Amino acid sequence: xxxxxxxxxxxxxxxxxxxxxxxxxxxxxxxxxxxxxxxxxxxxxxxxxxxxxxxxxxxxxxxxxxxxxxxxxxxxxxxxxxxxxxxxxxxxxxxxxxxxxxxxxxxxxxxxxxxxxxxxxxxxxxxxxxxxxxxxxxxxxxxxxxxxxxxxxxxxxxxxxxxxxxxxxxxxxxxxxxxxxxxxxx
Amino acid sequence: xxxxxxxxxxxxxxxxxxxxxxxxxxxxxxxxxxxxxxxxxxxxxxxxxxxxxxxxxxxxxxxxxxxxxxxxxxxxxxxxxxxxxxxxxxxxxxxxxxxxxxxxxxxxxxxxxxxxxxxxxxxxxxxxxxxxxxxxxxxxxxxxxxxxxxxxxxxxxxxxxxxxxxxxxxxxxxxxxxxxxxxxxxxxxxxxxxxxxxxxxxxxxxxxxxxxxxxxxxxxxxxxxxxxxxxxxxxxxxxxxxxxxxxxxxxxxxxxxxxxxxxxxxxxxxxxxxxxxxxxxxxxxxxxxxxxxxxxxxxxxxxxxxxxxxxxxxxxxxxxxxxxxxxxxxxxxxxxxxxxxxxxxxxxxxxxxxxxxxxxxxxxxxxxxxxxxxxxxxxxxxxxxxxxxxx
Numbered sequence: 001x002x003x004x005x006x007x008x009x010x011x012x013x014x015x016x017x018x019x020x021x022x023x024x025x026x027x028x029x030x031x032x033x034x035x036x037x038x039x040x041x042x043x044x045x046x047x048x049x050x051x052x053x054x055x056x057x058x059x060x061x062x063x064x065x066x067x068x069x070x071x072x073x074x075x076x077x078x079x080x081x082x083x084x085x086x087x088x089x090x091x092x093x094x095x096x097x098x099x100x101x102x103x104x105x106x107x108x109x110x111x112x113x114x115x116x117x118x119x120x121x122x123x124x125x126x127x128x129x130x131x132x133x134x135x136x137x138x139x140x141x142x143x144x145x146x147x148x149x150x151x152x153x154x155x156x157x158x159x160x161x162x163x164x165x166x167x168x169x170x171x172x173x174x175x176x177x178x179x180x181x182x183x184x185x186x
Numbered sequence: 187x188x189x190x191x192x193x194x195x196x197x198x199x200x201x202x203x204x205x206x207x208x209x210x211x212x213x214x215x216x217x218x219x220x221x222x223x224x225x226x227x228x229x230x231x232x233x234x235x236x237x238x239x240x241x242x243x244x245x246x247x248x249x250x251x252x253x254x255x256x257x258x259x260x261x262x263x264x265x266x267x268x269x270x271x272x273x274x275x276x277x278x279x280x281x282x283x284x285x286x287x288x289x290x291x292x293x294x295x296x297x298x299x300x301x302x303x304x305x306x307x308x309x310x311x312x313x314x315x316x317x318x319x320x321x322x323x324x325x326x327x328x329x330x331x332x333x334x335x336x337x338x339x340x341x342x343x344x345x346x347x348x349x350x351x352x353x354x355x356x357x358x359x360x361x362x363x364x365x366x367x368x369x370x371x372x373x374x375x376x377x378x379x380x381x382x383x384x385x386x387x388x389x390x391x392x393x394x395x396x397x398x399x400x401x402x403x404x405x406x407x408x409x410x411x412x413x414x415x416x417x418x419x420x421x422x423x424x425x426x427x428x429x430x431x432x433x434x435x436x437x438x439x440x441x442x443x444x445x446x447x448x449x450x451x452x453x454x455x456x457x458x459x460x461x462x463x464x465x466x467x468x469x470x471x472x473x474x475x476x477x478x479x480x481x482x483x484x485x486x487x488x489x490x491x492x493x494x495x496x497x498x499x500x501x502x503x504x505x506x507x508x509x510x511x512x513x514x515x516x517x518x519x520x521x522x523x524x525x526x527x528x529x530x531x532x533x534x535x536x537x538x539x540x541x542x543x544x545x546x547x548x549x550x551x552x553x554x555x556x557x558x559x560x561x562x563x564x565x566x567x568x569x570x571x572x573x574x575x576x577x
Binding site: 006009010013014017018021022025026031034035038039042043046047048051116120124138139144145146153154155156157158160161163164167168170171172174175177 | 189190191192193194197225227228229231232233235236243244246247248250252253254256257259385388389391392441444445448449453459491495
């Protein structure tokens with residue numbers, strides 16, 4: 001695509017809508033907020049379409065714009081003093097700890113999986129924002145460290161150290177739940 | 187974008203996407219080095235434990251139509267209706283009759299009262315009503331737009347701190363100061379290896395690099411060499427030292443220092459990479475040339491775009507200053523035309539048309555046009571009012 005114009009904007013929107021929505025949802029954790037951010041991202045890209053001119057990939061350009069839009073939104077929410085509620089967010093301290101691996105052996109797999117999911121979610125939420133953003137893009141969006149650096153407009157080494165710190169922290173905090181997983185997963 | 191870090195490779199390994207030979211090599215590296223082994227264990231554990239997607243997205247409810255409506259891309263469909271000729275004619279006939287009665291009434295009233303109608307009001311949307319305070323434009327070094335710290339794998343060293351500090355101030359990037367001795371073997375090795383290393387070059391793009399020969403430095407610089415040479419330090423735009431890494435450093439150690447520094451001193455929000463800043467400064471210069479050539483409307487819209495894109499950068503601040511100057515020029519031209527309008531409406535109409543042409547493409551052109559039309563209709567100056575707040 002050499003640039004954006006009224007003839008190809010629908011194709012650009014529909015071709016990138018779902019992946020960009022997933023990207024924004026994973027960062028914001030709120031469906032309606034992610035849809036609003038998606039709308040704002042495309043409006044920004046459309047308003048500044050003469051700046052794209054087909055340099056680099058459209059997907060990368062959209063992701064960078066979406067991330068900046070998300071950061072602006074988070075900053076404004078912070079200034080207003082009320083961060084958007086995180087859908088399904090749980091405080092790490094409020095989730096039941098397993099008394100022991102043996103206690104869990106009696107639990108059904110489904111119950112164990114949902115408890116583990118809540119625990120993992122709480123530990124991911126407990127990371128710093130910088131580490132959490134980088135980890136989510138690395139783990140769930142499947143981006144390489146270099147691609148995350150491109151999105152966040154930071155040096156690759158900075159991203160590597162954030163992903164590394166997040167991974168080591170999560171491994172330390174979650175390792176005791178490894179025995180919860182069904183056989184073959186651990 | 188194609189470089190793969192060890193974390194990327196480890197993730198590919200645990201997801202079974204790494205070719206067998208490379209996987210075996212990575213496992214061997216992990217077995218031989220405790221730190222790598224511990225990191226691989228952590229990546230594997232986290233991969234398994236976070237396998238359920240903790241943020242699994244629901245389906246997206248946003249639609250192209252909603253976006254198109256907000257972006258002004260949607261074309262409303264014309265209603266299709268079949269109406270009888272009588273129904274079609276009835277409304278125009280009634281409207282014509284009402285208009286005729288109203289016109290007659292107005293004509294009689296005008297003759298009877300002989301009072302001039304009040305002057306028309308024109309709401310200005312872009313041109314300010316009152317004088318604009320224009321902030322001073324920031325100093326932008328002439329070489330900033332073209333400045334890149336690293337080009338084609340080579341560091342573009344500056345040879346004096348005096349030349350680097352204005353670039354540092356305008357770009358928001360710190361100065362990396364490197365002092366070497368021309369015959370020191372460690373310095374030569376850093377020149378030929380560390381400063382050619384890909385990781386070092388990647389981090390150097392976030393600095394303004396300066397290299398000084400110790401034989402050509404003054405006493406102030408030599409005072410930094412308490413631990414001898416080679417010397418590396420990070421200096422802010424005022425020349426204050428932020429960090430020092432004296433002595434010889436192999437590439438991986440130097441990358442650690444630079445990355446650590448960047449982590450401890452995050453980039454100020456709004457600061458751009460040199461490429462993006464250079465592109466904005468080019469657009470700023472083009473807009474200023476347009477203004478100098480009398481194409482004020484083009485300059486107006488381009489300066490607005492530069493300011494909105496990066497308001498906190500030196501380009502954004504300069505664009506705002508130039509834009510407010512254009513606002514003031516438009517305001518003065520409008521006021522001059524209104525002064526002339528009291529005596530010579532035709533001359534004022536010509537002035538407004540000329541101003542509208544030079545501001546074509548900007549919001550000011552619409553304001554000039556609205557005032558001109560009001561003047562042509564009433565043959566006397568309209569009253570200017572601020573635009574109503576947008577809802």
